[in-house]
Amino acid sequence: MPFYNTGTMLAQALAYLEAHRERFLQELLEFLAIPSVSARPEHARDVHMAALWLTEHLRHIGLRSEVLRTDGHPVVYAEWRARDPHAPTVLIYGHYDVQPADPFELWDTPPFSPAVRDGYVYARGASDNKGQHFAHVKAVETLLHTQGTLPVNVKFLIEGEEEIGSPSLSRFVSAHVDLLRCDCVMISDSAMRALDQPSLVYGLRGLVHLEVTVRCLAHDVHSGHYGGLVQNPILALAQMLAQVKDEQGRVRIPGFYDDVRALDPEERAALMRAPYTEADLRRETGALAAFGEPEYSLAERRGARPTFEVNGIWGGYTGAGLKTIIPAEAHAKITCRLVPYQDPQRVAERVADYLRNIAPVGTEVEVRFGGGSPAVLIDRHTPVTRAAMRAAAATYGAEPIFELEGGSIPIVADLQRQLGVPIVLLGMGLPDDNVHAPNERFSIRAYERGIQASARFLLEMSACCAGGDRRNGG
Amino acid sequence: MPFYNTGTMLAQALAYLEAHRERFLQELLEFLAIPSVSARPEHARDVHMAALWLTEHLRHIGLRSEVLRTDGHPVVYAEWRARDPHAPTVLIYGHYDVQPADPFELWDTPPFSPAVRDGYVYARGASDNKGQHFAHVKAVETLLHTQGTLPVNVKFLIEGEEEIGSPSLSRFVSAHVDLLRCDCVMISDSAMRALDQPSLVYGLRGLVHLEVTVRCLAHDVHSGHYGGLVQNPILALAQMLAQVKDEQGRVRIPGFYDDVRALDPEERAALMRAPYTEADLRRETGALAAFGEPEYSLAERRGARPTFEVNGIWGGYTGAGLKTIIPAEAHAKITCRLVPYQDPQRVAERVADYLRNIAPVGTEVEVRFGGGSPAVLIDRHTPVTRAAMRAAAATYGAEPIFELEGGSIPIVADLQRQLGVPIVLLGMGLPDDNVHAPNERFSIRAYERGIQASARFLLEMSACCAGGDRRNGG
Numbered sequence: 001m002p003f004y005n006t007g008t009m010l011a012q013a014l015a016y017l018e019a020h021r022e023r024f025l026q027e028l029l030e031f032l033a034i035p036s037v038s039a040r041p042e043h044a045r046d047v048h049m050a051a052l053w054l055t056e057h058l059r060h061i062g063l064r065s066e067v068l069r070t071d072g073h074p075v076v077y078a079e080w081r082a083r084d085p086h087a088p089t090v091l092i093y094g095h096y097d098v099q100p101a102d103p104f105e106l107w108d109t110p111p112f113s114p115a116v117r118d119g120y121v122y123a124r125g126a127s128d129n130k131g132q133h134f135a136h137v138k139a140v141e142t143l144l145h146t147q148g149t150l151p152v153n154v155k156f157l158i159e160g161e162e163e164i165g166s167p168s169l170s171r172f173v174s175a176h177v178d179l180l181r182c183d184c185v186m187i188s189d190s191a192m193r194a195l196d197q198p199s200l201v202y203g204l205r206g207l208v209h210l211e212v213t214v215r216c217l218a219h220d221v222h223s224g225h226y227g228g229l230v231q232n233p234i235l236a237l238a239q240m241l242a243q244v245k246d247e248q249g250r251v252r253i254p255g256f257y258d259d260v261r262a263l264d265p266e267e268r269a270a271l272m273r274a275p276y277t278e279a280d281l282r283r284e285t286g287a288l289a290a291f292g293e294p295e296y297s298l299a300e301r302r303g304a305r306p307t308f309e310v311n312g313i314w315g316g317y318t319g320a321g322l323k324t325i326i327p328a329e330a331h332a333k334i335t336c337r338l339v340p341y342q343d344p345q346r347v348a349e350r351v352a353d354y355l356r357n358i359a360p361v362g363t364e365v366e367v368r369f370g371g372g373s374p375a376v377l378i379d380r381h382t383p384v385t386r387a388a389m390r391a392a393a394a395t396y397g398a399e400p401i402f403e404l405e406g407g408s409i410p411i412v413a414d415l416q417r418q419l420g421v422p423i424v425l426l427g428m429g430l431p432d433d434n435v436h437a438p439n440e441r442f443s444i445r446a447y448e449r450g451i452q453a454s455a456r457f458l459l460e461m462s463a464c465c466a467g468g469d470r471r472n473g474g
Numbered sequence: 475m476p477f478y479n480t481g482t483m484l485a486q487a488l489a490y491l492e493a494h495r496e497r498f499l500q501e502l503l504e505f506l507a508i509p510s511v512s513a514r515p516e517h518a519r520d521v522h523m524a525a526l527w528l529t530e531h532l533r534h535i536g537l538r539s540e541v542l543r544t545d546g547h548p549v550v551y552a553e554w555r556a557r558d559p560h561a562p563t564v565l566i567y568g569h570y571d572v573q574p575a576d577p578f579e580l581w582d583t584p585p586f587s588p589a590v591r592d593g594y595v596y597a598r599g600a601s602d603n604k605g606q607h608f609a610h611v612k613a614v615e616t617l618l619h620t621q622g623t624l625p626v627n628v629k630f631l632i633e634g635e636e637e638i639g640s641p642s643l644s645r646f647v648s649a650h651v652d653l654l655r656c657d658c659v660m661i662s663d664s665a666m667r668a669l670d671q672p673s674l675v676y677g678l679r680g681l682v683h684l685e686v687t688v689r690c691l692a693h694d695v696h697s698g699h700y701g702g703l704v705q706n707p708i709l710a711l712a713q714m715l716a717q718v719k720d721e722q723g724r725v726r727i728p729g730f731y732d733d734v735r736a737l738d739p740e741e742r743a744a745l746m747r748a749p750y751t752e753a754d755l756r757r758e759t760g761a762l763a764a765f766g767e768p769e770y771s772l773a774e775r776r777g778a779r780p781t782f783e784v785n786g787i788w789g790g791y792t793g794a795g796l797k798t799i800i801p802a803e804a805h806a807k808i809t810c811r812l813v814p815y816q817d818p819q820r821v822a823e824r825v826a827d828y829l830r831n832i833a834p835v836g837t838e839v840e841v842r843f844g845g846g847s848p849a850v851l852i853d854r855h856t857p858v859t860r861a862a863m864r865a866a867a868a869t870y871g872a873e874p875i876f877e878l879e880g881g882s883i884p885i886v887a888d889l890q891r892q893l894g895v896p897i898v899l900l901g902m903g904l905p906d907d908n909v910h911a912p913n914e915r916f917s918i919r920a921y922e923r924g925i926q927a928s929a930r931f932l933l934e935m936s937a938c939c940a941g942g943d944r945r946n947g948g
Contacts, residue, residue, distance in 0.1 A: 038795070039793065039794060039795030039796055039797060040793065040794060040795065041794060099797055099798075100791065100793060100795075100797050102791075102793070103694075106693065163796070163797075163798075164795050164796050165796060191699075205698060207698075207798070209796055209798075216761060216762065217759045217760050217761055218759060218760020218761075219580065219759075219760065219908065219911050219912055219913075220577075220910065220911045220912065221758075221759050221910070221911055222880075222881060222909050222910040222911065223781070223783045223785060223809055223811070223910075224679060224681075224811055224879070224880045224881025224882055225665075225776065225879075225880045225881055225905075225909075226755075226758075226759055226761075226776075226880070227776075227781035227783045227809075227811050227880060228723070228766045228767065228775040228776065228779050228780075228781040228811070228880070229755055229761075229764055229765070229766050229772055229775055229776060229880075230755065230759055230761040230764065230765050230766070231723075231761070231762075231763070231765040232783055232784060234715070234784040234786075234787045234806070235715055235716070235718070235719060235783075235784055237712070237787075238711070238712040238713075238714075238715035238716045238784075238787075239712075239715075239716040240712075241708070241709055241712035241713075241716075242709070242712045242713040242715075242716035242717075243716075244709070245709060247834070247835075249702070249705075281700075281703055281704070284695075284700075285691045285692060285693075285695050285700055285704055286691050286692020286693065286802075287690060287691055287692075287700075287703075287704040287705070287836065288690065288705075288836050288837070288838065289705070289835060289836045290703055290704065290836075291703070291704050291705040291835060291836045292702045292703050292704070293702065298703055301702040301703055302699065302700075302701075302702065302703060305702050306702075307697070307701035307702040309697045309701045309706055309709075309800055310706060310708040310709055310712075310790065311697060311790050311791050311796070311797060311798060311799055311800070311801070312708070312789065312790035312791040312792045312797070312799075312801070313708045313711075313712075313787055313788065313789050313790060313792070313804065314787065314788050314789075314792040315786065315787050315788075316784065316785050316786035316787060316807070317574065317576075317785050317786040317807060318786045318787070318788040318805075318807070319513065319514065319574060319576070320513060320514060320515060321512075321513030321514070321574075321638050322513055322637070322638050322639060322683055322785070322807070322809070322844065323513060323573055323574050323637075323785060323786070323807075323910070324573075324637075324681070324683075324785060324809055324881075324882075324910060325785055325786075325910050325911065326783055326785070327785070327786070328760075330787065331792075332708070333790070333791060333792070333796070333797075335697055335701075335796070335798055337697070337698055337701050337702070360721070361721075361763060361765060362761065362762050362763045362764075362765045363762070364762065370796065405698070405699075406696075406698045406699045406700070406701060406702070406703075407696060407698025407699055407798075408698055408798075431699075434693065435696050435699075436694065436695070436696040436697070436797065436798060436799050437693045437694045437695055437696070437799065438693055438694065439693070
């Protein structure tokens with residue numbers, strides 16, 4: 001039975017939200033202006049600045065908030081304790097770090113000078129993830145300022161290393177299990193299908209990253225004097241990479257698909273209900289054609305199949321004009337997305353062994369393992385999930401669909417294991433937000449709906465789960 | 475019959491050279507400190523500065539000298555007219571522009587802060603080509619200041635675009651044929667085998683350069699969302715480059731080896747006389763092994779076989795850490811070295827056609843043709859060559875060997891065609907000068923011997939060729 005009159009509370013919240021729309025937008029713009037690029041050492045101070053800004057903001061709206069050290073970039077932690085001693089606890093996870101913004105020349109407005117155009121906020125991190133976790137912050141403010149309290153306990157765990165694979169957070173969570181104890185984890189770091197079609201993500205791919213270096217010479221040499229006499233590391237690396245996939249995009253590394261689970265018929269059917277089409281793909285990416293394992297649908301390839309992708313390649317002279325050299329070495333950054341039951345370390349070793357085995361003559365190959373995280377599968381049948389479904393349906397006007405997400409949120413598997421509670425992945429972004437790409441954006445309507453969805457979810461949580469043992473779905 | 479007492483003149487020249495060694499070195503260091511990188515727009519002013527510096531220097535030692543406009547970087551022209559109306563005219567060609575110096579971190583001392591260590595000058599351009607053409611300048615100064623005149627007419631043509639393929643010089647030469655009229659062209663822009671083993675280059679490879687772009691997407695996309703669904707341009711480019719050579723380094727592009735001349739037995743035997751060994755190659759480059767067409771010797775591969783080399787590759791994220799994208803496009807810079815009778819345009823078209831034909835599905839391939847120049851073959855039996863042989867033998871203490879050079883000097887074919895006179899390629903550098911590489915250097919002994927060789931050559935030219943029709947070897 002509900003503890004609160006959620007109808008009245010909701011009406012008050014929606015009125016507050018409407019009255020403060022402009023300020024909520026301005027605050028997000030201020031947050032987005034901080035270039036908190038975790039991958040880049042030269043942005044370390046900006047990353048720290050973003051943590052301080054967010055902590056101060058959470059304190060300002062009434063939460064107990066602090067910046068907590070990790071082995072890397074710090075964590076922003078905040079909490080609000082409800083008056084009701086039996087109130088359930090919702091832990092909201094997000095990340096205040098962002099992807100690097102280059103290539104800068106492809107942005108229509110600078111990535112850290114947030115711009116409002118045509119109903120969108122354009123800035124690096126707008127959708128991934130500042131805009132999405134900040135919507136939860138604004139929902140908490142809204143409920144707190146209209147009711148003087150919250151219907152549930154709320155904890156925020158906003159990290160600063162998601163975009164570099166969350167290398168420090170797992171240790172941080174082990175060291176702070178008591179602090180983080182909760183009844184469910186809410187994460188908004190994904191996209192819904194459309195603003196009128198919400199989706200709940202029940203699977204995330206894992207990730208391993210590697211860097212391969214092919215070295216042939218002690219130093220760059222003149223391509224006239226030595227051309228035709230020595231191995232060229234760029235050509236050698238190209239030959240290696242060319243042997244990783246077959247013509248249709250299947251990975252040829254031995255054992256690469258071992259441990260990959262087959263989808264059950266119910267899942268295949270559910271994924272088919274709102275199919276992701278080649279037309280969607282072309283519109284979102286500008287791809288000339290879909291490409292990849294032809295025996296799987298696009299949705300299955302995205303959610304249920306592991307990948308091998310090269311994220312970057314470099315070697316030799318890449319400036320203007322001409323430099324007639326054979327370079328000493330060439331490099332590639334590689335990530336593999338993983339599906340449930342694949343072990344990141346084992347996949348990394350198989351990739352590394354394969355690359356070393358096919359190294360052409362005259363090369364020295366070095367493969368560095370950069371870390372990884374396993375895939376995640378989430379139970380679709382918990383009361384917490386049902387609370388999220390009701391909140392989403394009421395906010396967006398349609399029953400949410402269940403989706404397998406192709407991206408990774410490295411810490412989710414760890415949170416699942418270490419906290420042992422249900423996790424909800426309710427994306428607020430849209431498929432064409434250009435996350436990890438130039439001109440990243442976040443729809444202002446999606447932002448405002450996200451605040452509403454978050455407020456409704458907190459109210460639903462108080463209604464559905466108060467007093468019971470939420471961990472076991474009571 | 476000699477017109478001058480060359481013995482006396484030589485003795486006076488050698489004494490002057492000995493007395494001014496230190497100044498000659500300091501002047502070279504000053505010239506090397508100007509970062510005249512022709513490939514880089516940000517160095518355009520430095521390139522111009524180098525032209526002005528050299529012009530002023532030539533004027534200072536007594537020549538009529540000026541900076542002449544071209545469509546690109548300017549040409550330095552200077553001349554001295556001998557008193558004897560029948561004196562032959564020697565045109566000395568060189569280039570004051572240099573290769574880009576990156577990767578800067580691999581230099582022991584900064585590339586444009588010339589440093590003297592262990593008998594070498596370390597700086598970008600030390601050997602290629604400032605040190606070598608400046609040795610001719612110092613030889614002219616030496617003869618002029620000891621005799622008050624020169625035994626031959628001398629013209630200097632020092633260009634500023636050699637390292638970007640001399641795009642403007644051919645037109646400049648056509649427009650200035652009268653100004654440049656001469657009896658022979660002397661070029662020192664190569665290496666001798668060793669300081670006690672001079673060599674005369676009788677063949678230069680030609681060059682074509684191309685840039686290939688593979689495009690798959692409208693913009694970079696998230697490698698989680700789209701990994702496994704779209705073509706990756708880096709992998710597509712790798713697959714294309716991997717199909718260019720077979721496992722032993724033979725180029726598989728149809729027609730690539732058409733028009734390549736076979737060496738005659740006399741040439742093969744001459745090249746075998748002082749063989750270039752795999753040990754030489756490993757010492758100079760740090761290569762783990764020689765690599766390339768096994769049916770040809772290293773010297774033949776360098777001088778008589780065309781090549782396909784990738785000078786640079788780039789695409790996606792290449793900074794620190796991780797950026798999980800599939801990039802929109804990937805790029806490679808390609809040069810092919812050419813041998814006599816290959817037409818640059820035709821080879822470029824064959825390469826471009828091949829790359830377009832093997833483009834994987836889901837790609838758009840663009841190949842830009844960056845220009846080219848044909849290979850050069852020089853008659854080894856002219857009186858001018860014999861004059862150079864005598865000068866080299868007397869300077870270095872050994873008969874010069876004839877070599878085929880793997881590098882290119884784009885303008886030589888044009889000079890040959892437009893001026894119609896014998897050309898001498900007498901290298902003053904050494905094989906381990908690290909040209910086009912970090913820590914480029916020029917041996918101070920090689921510099922001083924080079925001045926001496928140049929002075930001896932000018933004296934030999936006056937002795938052998940005065941009064942006759944030098945163009946026909948009279």
